[in-house]
């Protein structure tokens with residue numbers, strides 16, 4: 001049965017004078033820089049870098065186009081602090097990435113006429129493998145242990161054990177494999193911060209502060225206005241902050257233990273880049289997984305980071321591996337599925353009203369910070385796609401700058417259209433997550449609404465298509 005069509009709630013766009021008098025378009029300080037407006041474009045990975053993590057012409061087009069709308073702050077996608085293969089995701093784990101990033105900064109300055117401040121999000125993530133084919137997992141990847149030998153009648157012949165395991169049905173196999181082995185078979189092997197038996201995991205507290213500090217220094221050299229330490233979603237620092245972090249080496253269990261490495265990373269970054277440059281953090285207001293962190297933990301994390309000298313806190317929600325949907329064989333598990341994923345990028349498909357859905361979290365964090373005497377700005381996001389909602393969020397103290405990721409993707413010019421009193425021309429995001437589906441497959445991210453304007457060429461007179469030749473690669477230009 002066809003799904004019923006949903007229409008977006010009506011909104012009243014402000015006149016030019018109303019817009020210019022609105023809070024959204026007032027300046028505010030974010031650490032060392034002044035943002036000319038309170039509009040914010042949170043990080044979005046467009047999968048347009050080279051396989052070696054370098055800036056490409058497509059990356060420049062993506063950020064140049066987002067900068068055309070002159071948001072107060074634009075955050076560049078999650079960029080790896082290590083120089084390791086990670087698909088077409090930007091990296092900053094070596095000095096050779098600096099020239100490309102300098103080009104990116106120049107592009108944004110040019111496209112925004114110098115009006116957009118540019119921050120880059122940096123992250124670390126742990127190894128994860130694709131879901132294996134059952135036979136291959138049991139015959140090649142599974143490490144045969146004493147437990148398997150005993151369950152299979154004590155035979156010493158490893159290949160005989162493997163053959164026996166292959167012949168078991170799923171119910172019997174589940175009884176023989178450990179929960180982690182069962183998970184590796186059904187979801188793909190994934191390391192966790194609590195795997196202290198693995199040397200690289202045990203040594204994360206030794207290596208991460210320096211990796212983040214070196215990466216942050218490179219981004220400063222490249223000319224960014226600040227750096228955002230990614231402590232949200234399914235990535236390493238978020239996993240340290242998580243209530244699920246059971247490391248017993250002083251870097252887990254209690255709130256102090258869980259906050260220890262993120263604070264050490266912040267301290268190392270600050271020591272390397274100095275006090276006169278913006279260092280922010282993105283954290284989760286709620287992990288939305290069983291036993292995970294809640295808003296109370298998040299408020300404590302925000303306070304600790306503020307005491308540690310962070311310049312802003314950006315708030316997100318969910319996006320965890322723990323409840324992610326089972327991937328198909330050959331695919332990697334994607335943290336933006338399952339309940340926590342749905343809360344991260346709320347859609348009309350799952351929620352009657354995804355609009356401004358997560359702002360209560362930034363509200364509570366901001367309130368806690370103010371109570372603790374910290375005046376640093378808090379950034380909220382989640383289903384904000386109208387000026388009315390953005391203004392309400394600022395007026396009601398939900399945040400100090402208001403983030404709109406997908407709306408800015410759907411129409412990068414929307415901030416400027418509103419500012420000029422031309423809100424009726426905004427191409428409104430319909431929040432069905434077509435873009436997120438592409439992100440999931442690591443394909444170049446585009447918006448389904450752009451393809452409706454195939455007759456309108458880009459500024460250079462052409463229409464660039466995605467590498468599959470099927471989609472418009474860049475947002476159609478605004479005919480002013």
Ligand SMILES: Cc1cc2nc3c(=O)[nH]c(=O)nc-3n(C[C@H](O)[C@H](O)[C@H](O)COP(=O)(O)O)c2cc1C
Nearest residue numbers: 042043044045077078345381382383404405406439
């Ligand atoms: C295609 C896509 C890629 C994203 N990549 C990132 C990312 O790299 N880092 C991050 O913190 N959030 C990422 N997000 C989440 C957004 O920053 C934002 O928090 C989320 O989409 C909710 O805001 P919205 O409702 O305004 O879109 C991504 C979202 C989308 C749609």
Ligand code: SF4
Nearest residue numbers: 429430433435447448
């Ligand atoms: S693809 Fe859909 S959800 Fe994504 S930005 Fe475009 S309209 Fe919004």
